[in-house]
Amino acid sequence: MLAGQILKYCFDKADQVLAAQAPCIYKFGYTHCAHFRWHNTTFGYKCAPDKWEKLLVIYAASETISPAYVEGALIQRFKGASGCRNIRDGGETIQSHLDGPYLVYLVWRSFKRPPQ
Numbered sequence: 001m002l003a004g005q006i007l008k009y010c011f012d013k014a015d016q017v018l019a020a021q022a023p024c025i026y027k028f029g030y031t032h033c034a035h036f037r038w039h040n041t042t043f044g045y046k047c048a049p050d051k052w053e054k055l056l057v058i059y060a061a062s063e064t065i066s067p068a069y070v071e072g073a074l075i076q077r078f079k080g081a082s083g084c085r086n087i088r089d090g091g092e093t094i095q096s097h098l099d100g101p102y103l104v105y106l107v108w109r110s111f112k113r114p115p116q
Contacts, residue, residue: 006059006066007073013058014074014106018083025050026108027085028074030067032098034105045107050085051115052107059104064094067102074104 001009018026031037038046038055045052059070072090079086109115 003066006070010058010070010074010104011077013056014078017056017106017108021053021108021110021112023083023112024108024110025083025085026078026106028071028078028090029105029107030071030091030093031103031105032100034103037105051109053109053113053115055105055107057103057105060101062100062102064100064102067104068094070104074106 014028018024029037034055034057036044038044041047045055059067061067068091075086075088075090078084079089
């Protein structure tokens, strides 16, 4: 896939999810393990005060740079929009010493349903 196609796919996927879940809060992130990022008792989304509902991996790669760029591009596109909880610009959490794959995710909580 070409870089532009990757970004188009990720933007389209985020748009689809956010439209289906609206109104909602959401964040984009970067991790090496979606399970760990969701279930970790210290900083995982499952136990967070925002009561996040779901984490969806929208991009994966075997190297660190392209996911960092994809995360940054998604954050720059949505930062400041209603419901977006990203504060940083993206790409700050590259951990090349960790085993891949390296993942970009979207996590959200919809207000259509009560939190679980």
